[in-house]
Amino acid sequence: MRNFTRTGTAAALSAMMVVLAACGGGSNNGSGGSGDQVTLSVMHNWTGQDAKATAMRGLLDQFQEDHPDIKLEVEGLATDGLKTRLRTVAAANEMPDLFVMWPGVMTQEFVSGDLIQPIGEYLDSKPEWKDNFIENAFDDYTVDGKIYSAPMNLAPTSFVYYNQAIFDEYGVEVPKTWDELLAAIETFNQNDVIPIALGNKANWFVQSTIFSSLGDRVTGTDWFLKAVAQDGASFTDPQFVAALDKLQELSEADAFQDGFNSIDENQMVQLYFQGKAAMFISGGWAMANVVKNAPEDILQQTHITILPSVEGGEGDPMSTSGVVGTGMGISSKLEGAEKEAAMELLYALSGPEGQQATLESSTLVSYDIPLDESKADPLFVELYNLMQDIKITPVYDAKLSSAAVEVTNNGLQELLGGGDPAAIAEKIQNAQVGAAQ
Structure with a gap:
């Protein structure tokens, strides 16, 4: 649970993002306001009806109630829409004042574009907060020794x-x-049951929830990090092609229902809730949805485990892919009263009260607080205890360049449709090499 690593390799923004950001255009993001009131624009992905989203929206509402001098202009977008919007406003250098962002490559790219500002000084002013994060929790939010966000979950x-x-x-x-x-x-x-429900309409899904762990089972973590750094390993190496072969085996064995590339994650989970599928594979984030929305008979029969081991693989079978959770990015344009207000909101969402609310929403946290098992759903307790025995390995889209991530996501969709593993591996390799040049 505490085994987080970094490659030390920072990906650059896309050429368009760098050029446009360097131009320094854009609006004031709605910051400022009349009199003593400060206005902050906030962009998040807590749009669902799961317990986590409900809890985070509640924290925003409570902050607004507690700070009448700070006006929040809040925009909620589904995760895929948020990621797309962030890259669009980044290219135009029009970032919102605060926004949900991801560790690793996204953080590195936004730092490269001078789009976000560090929070280290504010963190240091609250050691009782900073010192309670789990080991290495800030690593993937750290660029050139500066910390740019605090994880709100695990x-x-x-x-x-x-x-x-x-x-x-x-x-x-x-x-x-x-x-x-x-x-x-x-x-x-043979018994007309969907073995594994899958919703890969958002093409990142298979990469993040299945292949990042499966790939590690086959290649091992060290090989993957070397391939990311292009330091003694290549995505055309036999072990990576073998990992692609394993994923394709699932498709060829009819592990997934027909049309899995045309439905989303929510529709996938509904197949499971309806009792039509024996399994689905997803991240820890799905727990809040299952606990809150699964029919009682389904919830009572649901349990959780990790992907099985792969014979001859180099990776640790007692592991799962993952990252510290999302954080809040703070626009580099904020200063004075606006910056101070933004830091206060950051603390409300990722400080002790925010972490406690997140844990109570059946969501894991990167923060050292105990779980009251008497108040938690038994399935979440099962997940919480499972995490004590397994380690975290890298997620591909937190380590690869943005260009290579997109090629990987599209390539895995192609692979599940019968594409050639070796050809897909070559595309991924070329994309990672191109991004490094």
Whole structure:
């Protein structure tokens, strides 16, 4: 749970983002205001009806109530829409005052474009806050020794959620090896049960929730980080092609329902809620949705585990891909009263009260606070305890260049449709090399 690493390799912004950001144009993002009131524009992805989104919107409302001198202009977007919007406003150098952002490459790119400002001085002023984050929690928000955000949660990205009643009905054991998984898939298909519900309409989904862990199972973490750095490893190496082969095996075994590239994550989970699928694979973020919205009979039968081991693989089978959670970026344009107000909101969302609210919403945190198991849903307790025994390995889209991430996401969709693993590996390699030049 505390094994976070960084490559030390910073990705640059896309050429357009760098050029436009350097021009220094853009508006004042709505900051300032009349009299003593400060106005802050806030962009987030807490738009759903899951417990986490509800809790975070509640924190925003409470902050507004507690700070009548600070007006929040809030815009909520679904995750995919938020990522797209952020890259658009970044290219125009018109960032909102505060916004949800991701660790790793996104943070590095925004720093490269001089779009966000460090928070280290404010963090240091509250040691009781800073010192309670888990080990290495700030690593992927740190660029050139400066910290740019504080994680609001912990985001392991790959778990198998499964319906024990369906497994029992067909005499299937929860798979611990790849061969056992393939056998389980065959049994479920023979009985007209979707083995693994999948919604990959947003093309990042398979990369983040399945392949980042599966790839590590096959190649090991050290190889992946070397390939990212282009330091003694290449994505055309046999072990990476073998990892792609393993993912394609799932598609060829009919692990997923027809049309999985045309439905989204919410529709995927609905197939599971309806009892039509034995499993779905998603991140820890799905827990808040399952706990709040699953039918009671489904919830009572749902358990959680990690991807099975892969024979001959170099990676640690007791691991899952993940990152520290999202943080709030603060526009580099803010200063004076606006900057002070933004730091206060950052603290409200990622400080002790925010972390406690997040944990109570059945969401893991990168913060050292105990879980009151008597008040938590049993399934979340199961996840919380599972995390004590496994380590975190890198998510591809937090380490690869933006260009290589997009090629990887598209390539995995192609792969699941029958594409050639070696050809896809070459595209990923070329994209990562190109970004480094």
